[in-house]
Amino acid sequence: MPRRVHDGSGAERERVDGLIESIGRTVGADVRGAQVLGNVALATNGTTVSGKGIRNPEQLLDGNATVYNGLTGFTSAAFPCEWIVTFDKVYQLQEIHLRLLDVGGRQYRFAIDVSADGTTYTTVYDRSEGGWVGWQRARFDARPVKTIRIRGLGSSSGRTFDAVELEAYCFTPRVRG
Numbered sequence: 001m002p003r004r005v006h007d008g009s010g011a012e013r014e015r016v017d018g019l020i021e022s023i024g025r026t027v028g029a030d031v032r033g034a035q036v037l038g039n040v041a042l043a044t045n046g047t048t049v050s051g052k053g054i055r056n057p058e059q060l061l062d063g064n065a066t067v068y069n070g071l072t073g074f075t076s077a078a079f080p081c082e083w084i085v086t087f088d089k090v091y092q093l094q095e096i097h098l099r100l101l102d103v104g105g106r107q108y109r110f111a112i113d114v115s116a117d118g119t120t121y122t123t124v125y126d127r128s129e130g131g132w133v134g135w136q137r138a139r140f141d142a143r144p145v146k147t148i149r150i151r152g153l154g155s156s157s158g159r160t161f162d163a164v165e166l167e168a169y170c171f172t173p174r175v176r177g
Contacts, residue, residue, distance in 0.1 A: 033092035033116075033144035034170070039063065041096075041148075041168040046088030049166075053077050061085070065165035070103045076162045081152040085166060087145070090116060094142040095169040096125065098150065099135050101162035107131025108161060109154035116144040128153050139172070 041047050042063050049057035059068075060075040060083070068074045077083065093114065100108050109128050113121035125138030148168065152161025167173075 033090040035092045036170055038173075039167040039169060040087065040091050040093075041085060041166050048086050049075070049083055050086070051077055051081060051083040053081065054083060057083070060163060060166050062165075065099050065167075068101065068164050070101075074101045074162050074164045076101075076160045077152060078160055079152055079154065079158075081161050083150040083152070084118075085148040085150070085168075086118065087147070087168075090144045090146045091168070092142050092170050093145040093168050094140060095172050096138040096148060097135060097165075097167040097169075098138070099164040099166075100133055101164055102134045105156070106162070107133050107156040108152070110161065111151045111153065112138050113149040113151070114140075114143065114145045115147045115149070118147045121147075121149055131156060142170075 041061055043058060043061040044063075047061050049060050051057070054075060054077045056072075056075050059073060064073075075083070096112055096114075098110075098112065100106075100110075107130075109130070109132065111123055111128055112125040113123045115121045122143075124140040125136070127136065145168070148166070150163070150166070155161055
């Protein structure tokens with residue numbers, strides 16, 4: 001028997017929201033994720049970074065995107081690489097910022113995926129073609145996120161994927177000046 005899909009408005013929407021909240025109470029969590037102001041991708045919030053051969057993972061989550069050079073202040077790994085950023089809890093995210101190392105004219109190819117459970121991922125930002133530099137801003141429909149996977153796919157240097165900072169937001173922040 002086919003399921004009826006609702007349009008997300010009115011009484012049907014209220015019923016679905018009520019079911020989501022009921023499920024959350026049953027499992028002891030808000031299945032939509034916590035919503036807080038500001039960058040939630042910080043080591044001080046309990047967020048961690050892991051990945052094979054990753055150098056200086058703590059730099060990606062230190063909240064400091066301005067102090068770096070070709071030797072310090074950034075995270076790096078040889079290609080192909082995959083970094084997993086794990087939050088202390090599920091957040092209702094809608095935006096991720098990633099600052100790529102922008103020294104020596106380097107350009108990168110990469111993708112950003114998100115997962116509510118750390119197992120099933122959805123790509124929210126695909127930059128696998130072209131050459132990308134500096135700040136990258138991935139905006140997507142708000143969704144519950146427990147982990148972010150960054151896939152380093154290529155670099156004009158041909159050796160490493162390098163990033164200075166990762167930020168994640170439940171609410172869109174003001175644009176940098």
